[in-house]
Amino acid sequence: MSRIPGLGIARGMALTLRRLFQPKVTVQYPEERYPVSPRHRGRLQLLYDEFGALKCETCFQCAQACPIECIDMGGTDTKDRFHVHWGPPEQYAERRSESALRRSGRPVPDPAYTAFEPVDLAPLEAILAAEDYDPRRMPAILERTQAAYGHLPVATLKHISHSTGAWYAEIYGTASSCEHLRFEAPTTRAIGLCRCAACTLAGGGRLRAALEAAGGTELPGTTPDGALTLAAVDCHGASPGDPYVTVDGVPQRGLSPEKLAELATAIRAATARPGRA
């Protein structure tokens, strides 16, 4: 069949000729409009009434009804005091599974759920009691928790959520937006070196060369074995006459290049992970 020359062209021409007489699909937009799908939600925005005031009464029903907690409501009260609605404690998992049950007719396991390690909650209870279980003191609670546990385990965040009434999602958001709060224990040790002009004049260049030689990497970077991170830190003028060096965040004084290289090599030997490099 396909060996006949011109057959494909003839078939194509026949196809386009049929298309010529078929009904057209164009929708003449301003005159004709397709019905909008009932599932279409349009664009989320706050509406204003005819006096220019927001129609939103801050009833928080939208935030409560949102099954994936993507709506986060805050507002001010009539006396212009900041007022945030802290929702009922931790409904996230329950409501998502309820929703799945309603839609599919059978319970659906959550593949995103991972079991978290239980921790000793006694220090956290003390912190919470000291902070009066107040969600508005969340940054302080989180900082003190990190100081007590070294990082923020999931179990502590869940417990904070239960105790204070703040949503887990909000606590997570607060914690993840603060650079000094971390969710995993630090596995890599870090040496920081300031690169400002004052520190460089005071001998920072030699320290940096020694550090890079010992670490086998450029200054902002991690050694190939993953044991040591060389970080660029800032002395903020706190180190007159002496290059500013930190080891795991603790400032060090009077380090010579040889001593620093020795220190770096020792750290690498102690914390080298066999899986890397």
Added chain:
Amino acid sequence: MSVVARSWGHLTPAGKVVVPLLGIVLALGLVAFLGIVTGILPAIGDTVVLTGRRNVGIVRFLVAATAALLASVPIAFINIYLEMKLLAWIALRRGPNRVGPFGTLQSVAHGFKVLAKEDFTPTGADRAVFTIAPVVTFLSVVLAFMVVPFAPGIVGVDMNIAVLFFFAIGGLTVVGLLAGGWASFNKYSLLGGLRSAAQIISYEIPLTLSVVGVVMLAGTMSLHGIVEAQAGHFWNWFVFQQPLGFLVFFLAGTAEGNRTPFDLTEADSEIVAGFATEYSGMRYGFFYFAEYVNLFILSAVTAILFFGGWSAPVEIHQLAAWLGVAVPSFAIDPSQLGIGLLFLLALGPALGTVLCAIPVALLRTDWSLRRALAVGFVLFNVVAGGLVIAWAYLASEVVAGLFWFLGKTFFFVFVFVWMRATLPRVRIDQLMGFAWKWLLPASLFNIFATAAAIVLVNR
């Protein structure tokens, strides 16, 4: 603001066209009236007519050239509209339908848009050549128009070497394209121009050779004579004696007219319009104007050479004689009617409207009389228009010829558009290989086969 300016501002766009025209007509009428009254016009009238008679060739040429130039504008607009509409329909779209009834004025709007755009000449361009290149392209196409016979007697210049003239003038197109590419001071334009020159010159050869068979059969190179050689029923058309010649001519003509699948010259989806990269405004428009007129002329020449030109598929008088019925003669001379003509013109429309309105009013009693009359008026116009066209078709062989010629021509325009909607563009090496390895041998074989057949039949 003066009264004139204010009145001018109140005019609709159509009025702004009509009012100056009315002024011109009035001025001409005044001049004619004064000339007749003072006796100047009758005095010089004889001399003018005599001079025209003595130089009838020149007068005829001037009239034909003006007519060709004027006719090219609506023809290009119709072709552009057809192309837009048919491409849209094949793509299941609706096509232009906003400007004018069914979007028929869309191409006019495009023309005005192109006219309103800036006409830009790039720095370093050869200004004179850059300006003249679109004119050369357009003129070569319009000159080819001069030898196309539309109907018996309706031809610009009835040359005895019309076929040769057509190909010679058609070959001038490439000069315009090459000049445009070269003068643009742009290496891509130059490459585009060279490429289009290579394509068009390559396809010129099989295009010309494929017609040799037709010329041998007809015994003349006059397009008028070639059409007359195909007179009679449709089996006299040369397409049935020269199928290979027709195929080669049509394919080579597709390439010659820069139509898909051989539109390597323009290739709008791949290269930036080749030689026309630096062109803008109406100079750019002239290239495309020429292309669409060329599309019409290629279709027309295909219809003339292979499909009997203006001759009907079936000779109605011969058919009637064979069936034993007489075709009524409608050769009415309106001037013979005398005073009856006046009555016909004055009362015919009114009587016809009433006659057509009566059945409407009887059938739709719920309509008001005004409405029935309005519908009757429309009905009368349709009937009268149909009658006039039918009368013109039967009474005048020019109208009948024009009908069949334009019908065949626009059928081929449709085929060109249809091909554009269907076929993908070929590569440049495929394009060249097709011309030299297939079309050229095929056209040569066609010449030898035709010559052998003529010798065998005549012996």
